[in-house]
Amino acid sequence: MAERVDGLRPRFQQLQYAFTAHLRDPEQHPGPAGIEERRLRVYRELFYNNVEGFLANAFPVIRQLLPDAHWHGLVRDFYARHQCRDPLFNGVAEEFVRYLQDERGTPPEDPAFLPELAHYEWVELALSIAEDAxxxxxxxxxxxxxxxxxxxxxxxxxxxxxxxxxxxxxxxxxxxxxxxxxxxxxxxxxxxxxxxxxxxxxxxxxxxxxxxxxxxxxxxxxxxxxxxxxxxxxxxxxxxxxxxxxxxxxxxxxxxxxxxxxxxxxxxxxxxxx
The missing domain is CATH 3.90.930.50 (Outer Surface Protein A; domain 3)
Incomplete structure (x- = not known):
């Protein structure tokens, strides 16, 4: 039987939660003890680069308009804060639109048209893979x-x-x-x-x-x-x-x-x- 460390979850699940929290927001959540920083960095970069690369391809106009620091700050905030409900990778684009509409707020550095432009760009992807004949x-x-x-x-x-x-x-x-x-x-x-x-x-x-x-x-x-x-x-x-x-x-x-x-x-x- 798996060892429980908090009365609720087995120890391996505690480690999983700590690991994924660190990957999503390393500034707020330190990595699990005993794992080499070099290895953690590999995973952090791998996961973030996958998400960032997909969003850059799904929203090319937004990526072109935003300076690098602004774009990566936006993606990292989405990656850290938003809980995706769609298990399919293509669903990340719709989740990003939902985040901009409902969670992002109105930071002064964001263009006011950002949520609508994101929705417009998402529609092209959604229609291209829609199954309706x-x-x-x-x-x-x-x-x-x-x-x-x-x-x-x-x-x-x-x-x-x-x-x-x-x-x-x-x-x-x-x-x-x-x-x-x-x-x-x-x-x-x-x-x-x-x-x-x-x-x-x-x-x-x-x-x-x-x-x-x-x-x-x-x-x-x-x-x-x-x-x-x-x-x-x-x-x-x-x-x-x-x-x-x-x-x-x-x-x-x-x-x-x-x-x-x-x-x-x-x-x-x-x-x-x-």
């Missing part, structure tokens, strides 16, 4: 495949089918324009609306849209049985204008989204249960 005719129901969308359907008469790999996102900052030559200090005057989507060629693409298009996509997902004409009429009502005045531009909007594979066609009725 972008092709409507690949959907699995029961033992076989069925077509969920008619790619040539009438977008006014039938419900538009929004790709499950098209995400409508709103940001206070124009995150898609941020880079070395443009780093805004204040939010934009209006919300920046973007659709980030994965094409049939498995390429992640970005499209800037306006608030009306964002509302149309949102309604199409909230009301999957509503036809394109009904969705446009709903938006016209919200804008306080006649539905007839929006039908032509609304149809052009839907067709443009279908050409870009944000909308995959029109939704087919669900097949009868067997």
């Amino acid at each position: 972008p092709h409507p005719d690949r959907a699995e129901l029961g033992a076989g495949k069925v077509s969920l969308a008619d790619p040539n359907g009438d977008l006014l008469a039938a419900p538009p089918y929004v790709s499950p790999l098209a995400w409508t996102l709103g940001y206070d900052y124009p995150v898609h324009r941020i880079g070395p030559q443009f780093q805004p200090g204040e939010p934009g005057a209006e919300t920046t609306w973007l659709v980030v989507y994965r094409s049939r060629q498995d390429e992640v693409r970005f499209l800037e849209i306006n608030a009306v298009t964002a509302r149309l996509l949102s309604l199409a997902e909230e009301q999957p049985e509503a036809s394109g004409a009904e969705l446009i009429a709903r938006i016209a009502s919200e804008l306080g204008t006649a539905a007839t005045s929006l039908m032509a531009p609304g149809l052009a909007m839907l067709q443009g989204l279908r050409e870009r594979e944000v909308i995959l066609g029109t939704r087919r009725p669900a097949p009868p249960a067997t």
